[in-house]
């Protein structure tokens with residue numbers, strides 16, 4: 001496929017795209033002026049990219065969604081409506097040299113693209129909408145609707161109206177020709193009232209055009225055999241003991257101030273610190289984890305109460321618990337390489353990436369059986385151990401009790417080194433690249449084009 005990406009011009013995006021040249025001047029329906037630029041992304045094999053240059057909307061302190069005080073920007077509806085609207089302008093020929101036959105919009109931020117496309121005369125491009133997390137919906141008061149430049153008929157139940165509000169997520173789900181989400185299990189779960197976030201009815205109605213496609217892992221970035229962020233590299237099958245991984249563990253323990261012990265199972269956790277991630281289960285189980293001789297190394301940021309809780313636990317037992325609060329890509333790599341177990345006890349998880357990194361790097365995932373976690377991790381039951389399919393630890397009930405049982409299963413396996421190495425090898429061998437998911441997306445595009 002001849003793919004180009006369209007991105008909002010956040011400062012880091014503008015500086016990460018090379019050779020930017022202006023393609024068109026745009027004026028949004030509410031009067032905002034923006035420039036459409038074109039360039040290439042060196043970090044992604046010179047992938048062609050359009051960037052929306054609108055400094056008044058995108059050049060701000062804080063993150064792409066919130067100000068420095070973690071409050072969503074008051075004009076987020078415009079900041080992201082512009083993105084969807086610009087995609088539709090590309091489809092109708094804003095760049096005289098290239099126009100898409102299909103627009104693939106991701107999450108609520110791009111949710112209006114399918115709506116704008118649906119109302120273009122002749123509908124020049126098809127649309128695919130991918131849900132990465134249904135919990136974040138881009139919901140705004142009804143007053144924002146005027147000014148978006150959509151016909152009033154769009155603001156109804158059969159459209160983007162959601163309980164009297166404007167929902168960007170619903171716009172994507174309602175207007176797109178096809179819908180995908182990031183794992184087969186999540187595709188089923190979001191069709192139930194329990195996990196549908198109020199949109200399960202619409203999703204059930206569109207089940208015929210909804211696919212779950214598991215994310216891949218970029219093996220140019222995440223491969224312990226070539227990862228230059230690691231103090232030592234290692235591969236499968238090398239010596240079965242993987243000396244390089246043992247060295248990574250010792251180096252990590254030393255760097256974090258943990259006791260340097262090969263015989264202490266090291267649990268690692270790299271995560272946004274939010275309620276979704278099930279971190280209270282980890283806090284509840286931490287005494288037992290320590291009492292059994294384990295260690296915990298956490299890297300994350302987010303909710304202040306969770307940050308405080310982990311900071312305190314690390315202060316009380318600094319040789320057993322390390323909490324690094326912040327965002328640190330390099331440390332994340334070292335955690336998966338040095339860790340024995342990757343904790344992902346999420347309440348819900350559309351796909352989850354860290355359990356996949358844990359599998360690749362030989363840090364067996366311990367996960368709640370939900371969403372993409374259920375699709376990637378096979379528990380160490382006796383039968384799956386015997387069949388050589390076990391690659392981690394899975395708990396069913398989202399309770400301290402069931403989490404604790406999975407924790408004890410991890411300790412029990414760690415005490416059987418030969419079995420541990422076998423399970424670890426199974427995880428590391430799991431194919432996880434993007435080649436297969438990419439083929440699945442091409443199929444989805446074909447279906448959309450043939451609509």
Ligand code: ADP
Pocket residue numbers: 270271272299300301326327328329332351352353354355
């Ligand atoms: P979500 O998208 O819900 O945050 P995922 O597991 O799908 O959860 O993706 C999270 C990604 O962000 C992973 O690549 C993980 O390694 C990375 N990550 C999360 N927190 C941090 C952090 N504090 N430092 C470095 N990387 C992080």
